[in-house]
Amino acid sequence: MISKPKRAILRVSAALASLGLTLASGACAGLNEQKTSQGAHSQQSGPIEVVASINQWGSLAQEIGGSAVHVTSIVNTTSVDAHDFEPKTTDIATIQKAQVVVTNGAGYDQWAQKSITKNATSISAAEAIGASTGDNPHLWFSKDARNAMATELKETFCRKMPDSSDAITARYNSWQKKENALEKSMKRFAKEYDDAPYAATESVAYYLLDDLGLKDKTPKGYARSAAAEGEPAPADLQAFKELISSRNVDLLINNTQEASDTTNILTGTAGRSEVPVVDVSEQMPEDVTTLTDWMQRLLEEVRKALGDFKASEATHRKVDTNQRQDNADSGANGTTNPNAGDSHGTGDANNGGAPSNEGQQDPGK
Incomplete structure (x- = not known):
């Protein structure tokens, strides 16, 4: 994942990009005034052909462009793992026929970036905020990246279709209003749950949870293995299981597109320990149409999970108290409680079924 100093740099880069493009919004609207001198023959005659490598950015392009664009997203389902995606010849x-190609970058979709022709306009989320290969590539979960990409898309579409610049700018302003409302909700959430601890089977939603003010407690050894798309060492997996069973995290984030035996063990441990699991996919789910709506839904799911964890605390405190009393009584009678040391009944996390999910963690640091 991106370090705190690096994230600060990216925030500055995104802010500068947003400021520059905001100042340019008047120029975007003013393109209509230039078309007379340029001549009608220089104007885009139909919808701009836009191809997005993934549906997260494709949905944003459609939301900003509206009828001025025709958007095709190559990876557009949660049943496909974008990390291992192999594009077909088609x-x-x-991509090579597109006028505008929208990619994520940061090593996430190199297959798409390699296919962009010289005649196409390239818009990259990583370039928009200054991220690079090796950084956590799940940039659509970052408010900085969403803002930077929205302004990049607006300006590109305005340049290519000046006749539609007023409509494009209006759609951008509408999107900005929704995004601002989301970010206000996120700030309120961060104040309410400041530094609440969580762990993740994979770093998919790191940026979102960082924007929400939560604290990542995923064991470092496990996180490094997940980032390298490898299996964790037994000691690292055991440390993760103990972190969950001791309820030292308030929720577990689970990437549903990276399910494995390891992640099943972790989600199973969470279920037995009454640590809520929040499932998060990489690609945008089919039942949502905009990034903003998706982020709002995830915020509410995280809020509910934290509420559920808090509600279960009283029960677990009572169990712990009773367990200690049972142990004391057993000691006084010269017997041993067979359940001692397992106050939450977690036992061996390898036993029993569990909610499926994954355990990887993209190029992170």
């Missing part, structure tokens, strides 16, 4: 051909 996918490459689609």
Whole structure:
């Protein structure tokens, strides 16, 4: 994942990009005034052909462009793992015919970036905020990246279709209003749950949870293995299980597109320990149409999970108290409580079924 100093740099880069493009919004609207001198023959005659490598950014392009664009997203389902995606010949051909290609960057979709022709306009989320290969590439979960990409898309579409610049700018302003409302909700959430601890089977939603003010307690050894898409060492997996069973985290984030035996063990341990699990996919789910709506829904799911954890604390405190009393009584009678040391009944996390999910963690640091 991106370090705190690096994230600060990215926030500055995103802020500068947003400021520059905001100042340019008047120029975007003013393109209509230039078209007379340029001549009608220089104007885009139909919808701009936009191809996005993934549906997260494709949905944003559609939201900003509206009828001025025709958007095709290559990876557009949660049943596909974008990390291992192999494009078909037709996918490459689609990209090469595009007028605008929207990619994520940061090593996430190199197959798409390699296919962009010289005649196409390239818009990259990583370039927009200064991220690079090796950083956590799940940039759509970052408010900085969403803002930077929205302004990049607006300016590009305005340049290519000046006749539609007023409508494009209006759609951008509408999007900005929704995003601002979301970010206000996130700030209120951060004040309410400041530094609440969580762990993740994979770093998919790191930026979102950082924006929400939560504290990542995922064991470092496990996180490094997940980032390298490898299996964790037994000691690292055991440390993770103990972190959950001791209820030292308030929730577990689970990437549903990276399910494995390891992640099943962790989600199973969470279930037995009454630590809520929040499932998060990488690609945008089919039942949501905009990034903002998706982020709002995830915020509410995290809020509910934290509320559920808090509600279960009283029960677990009572169990712990009773367990200590049972142990004391057993000691006085010269017997041993067979359940001693397992106050939450977690036992061996390898036993029993569990909610499926994953355990990887993209190029992170």
